[in-house]
Amino acid sequence: MDYSDKVMDHFANPRNCRPMEDADGVGQVGNPTCGDLMTIYIKVEDDKIADISFQTFGCGAAIATSSMITEIAVGKTLDEALAISRNDVAEELDGLPPIKMHCSNLAADGLQAAIENYYETHQS
């Protein structure tokens, strides 16, 4: 397994890793039976992501990609945030081992799920 220094940094010092009691949207993806579960919490103000946090059960890459996506997403509009792809996450981390690309998928999916949850609970 060859994790970049950036992956190791985000893994060892994850940013925004905490539950969020008063989140506006919560997304949970993954399956603990398969070894990964990721929860993304967002707070939305003016259609922008004002605050974001995560909790992750998973491998080093899962934790690092969760952390990284919170850094990428914060301050973005919801539309911009929805456009974040797994490649964006992997690139910002200076790459991921091929076998670990699906972990960044998980992060992108988690953020998307949180935004969808926000829309469902706030805009209908």
Next chain:
Amino acid sequence: MDYSDKVMDHFANPRNCRPMEDADGVGQVGNPTCGDLMTIYIKVEDDKIADISFQTFGCGAAIATSSMITEIAVGKTLDEALAISRNDVAEELDGLPPIKMHCSNLAADGLQAAIENYYETHQS
């Protein structure tokens, strides 16, 4: 291949290796197609082997056992000489690799053939 020092000595300095023009008995065994051919020459006096020599086409063990059997046989009565077994030859050489035991067979057979040839040509 692990030849004893004695084998190597008899191979490198074979005793009695020469044709014998006036032999009383000549035995030839082996098959050059199989990589070995041995000729044993004897001179008989008073029912004893007075002189003996050999020529051999074959492996190191074939040459060494030929040489050794001439040393063992010389001076023996024909009956004693007939009783020399392949094990006697191998023992005198401090042993032979298992795969090479048949070479000493060849030497014992060659001597036997020479004695038989002597009987055939002299006693009938």
Next chain:
Amino acid sequence: MYLDNSATTRVNDEVLEEMLPYFNEEFGNPSTLYSIGRESKKALELARQRIADSINAKSDEIIFTSGGSESDNLAIKGIAFKLQKKGRHIITSEIEHPAVKETLYFLESLDFKVTYLPVYENGIIKIEDLKEAITPETILITIMHGNNEIGTLQPIEEIGQIAHDNGIVFHTDAVQTFGKVEIDVEKQNIDLLSVSSHKINGPKGVGAIYIKKGIRLVPLIHGGGQERGIRSGTENVPGIVGFGKAAELACSNLEEHAQKQSKIRDEIIEKVLDKIPEAYLNGDRNQRLPNVINFRFKAIEGESLILLLDANGYQTSTGSACSSKTLEASPVLTALGLDPVDVHGSLRISLSPDTGDFDVDDFVDVIAKSVERLRQMSPLWNN
């Protein structure tokens, strides 16, 4: 601190020293006729004798291979192809190493039938299950001696007895136990036994198989007829020399090494179970290798744990080295009947005779802190 000796070990300095001349001084081919081949040949036979002595076998019952995987493949395919006319049924356990398991899957694709005996929560097969599984078609029982992930030991002496009572060949994968637990092929009724050098502080790429006199099998590698025709290929002389020396060192000090390691093992087990909530030992508490521990911790995932431990200077593993490539949940832990989520939270710690004295309290402390930290990140903890 290297604590992943079940995966591989450091080559012992004495072992390396004994190997060195065979690379560039006594480099002859052991099959050649002239002087330079003779030293290699002698060295080969000394190594063979050393391996034989360490398991109470005769030296002509030992065949060198390229490692444990090749030995397992040779034993299983070799017997299957040899005896396929007699029957096509094989019995094994659910927790074999992939070198056994994948080989059996391959044979299944050729219409052999395989029974996988369950191992229950303690990671050990039941003799009754084995007895019931035997049919007139059964030609081979292959059950490992010590498990590479959880360290549990199978009752091989009894298994061998049952095999022989039923005229069935018994193979055991002893890659993890050789040099660590006493092996006596006579007493333990073993027909075929696989061992590997790099698990006992010998070099990688060398192994051996014990083949009881009278047992015949089809070779896996055909060719020039080395190793009595059972395993062709120019012999890896330096590697074999190193393996022989490593076996001698391991087996002549077996008791002492086992005692030293099981003391550390027990201390780690007690302290971890005591200090960390929802921490469990995988596999039987007593029937286990002196050098292997496997824990699971609720609500965390193993890879992230070993990365944290590595960052703190302790090199450990989640289980088998191979599984890091497939990302699949460990089939061994799954076979214990654990909750699928818990299977992902494993930590294997494996010692070796050259594991120096170390500060168990600090190690346990690092584990406890790391587990706590990952649990704080985990949506599964206290949710």
Next chain:
Amino acid sequence: MYLDNSATTRVNDEVLEEMLPYFNEEFGNPSTLYSIGRESKKALELARQRIADSINAKSDEIIFTSGGSESDNLAIKGIAFKLQKKGRHIITSEIEHPAVKETLYFLESLDFKVTYLPVYENGIIKIEDLKEAITPETILITIMHGNNEIGTLQPIEEIGQIAHDNGIVFHTDAVQTFGKVEIDVEKQNIDLLSVSSHKINGPKGVGAIYIKKGIRLVPLIHGGGQERGIRSGTENVPGIVGFGKAAELACSNLEEHAQKQSKIRDEIIEKVLDKIPEAYLNGDRNQRLPNVINFRFKAIEGESLILLLDANGYQTSTGSACSSKTLEASPVLTALGLDPVDVHGSLRISLSPDTGDFDVDDFVDVIAKSVERLRQMSPLWNN
């Protein structure tokens, strides 16, 4: 003076030096997650790249094995088992190494059909014979690049072309040519190629197989999934590192080494044929490896000749190292159509880049005297 480099070679000092750290410093398992495995993994991939570069392949087309014999077995059985539904006919030559020949005998026992192409007096197959042997059932052509006993080279580029024109997989055993004669798997139409480390001043017990992208085969050693699942077993990291370095050294100086060796080769050939009556060169004069000579001398037997040469400080061979165990006449020389008696009088001399300058005149003199001496002992000479 060691002149049996076709049997095995001395490990080059630079090669050994590069291997050493991987025994007891960077000894990690390349499959593990943590830091110590990473260096091994890198070293493994560097070696893979070096082998790939030296035959114009891509690094993911190289799989490491335990040697030439395993590579041959994997190639041939792997394709046979993979394609057996397509057809069961294989074409080879009469002078293959036992690692190929015995593997084919094994497949014949499983009802595969094998055509053995004749090689004629020069030791080279005829392309017309190959064309005629092809049937719709043919799945594999396995013909060696350079012969290990007589040194002749087969026209592999043409063979590969014909294989591909007919949709047949082409394997070549390049154990003797790798590092000595240029190999370009693209240009030479090669699908599978076997190489071995210990023939090019690398360590014993390591080899590789080139598998062209897209070619699928059944593994020989099943298990943990190393080497992309094609060859399981913990990787022999130091051995592989040494092989990589040896390949780099051999292939980057190939031209220079070949010229130097063929000059000595030609000098020995000329002087022996000139000085010794009834001495003959076995195999084609020109289509041959730069480092291999094989003579035959009437009325003498080879083993006794090499023993005499050894006693005079020159280590040579009768031919293949393996044949010393079976005592059979060389099937390679027999395939040349020689008189059976003459087949026993062979002498192989094989050079290496580290063969120092030596006194060819003295060597030829020793051969001449030894031959003369043995002829004096021989009942076949002048009889």
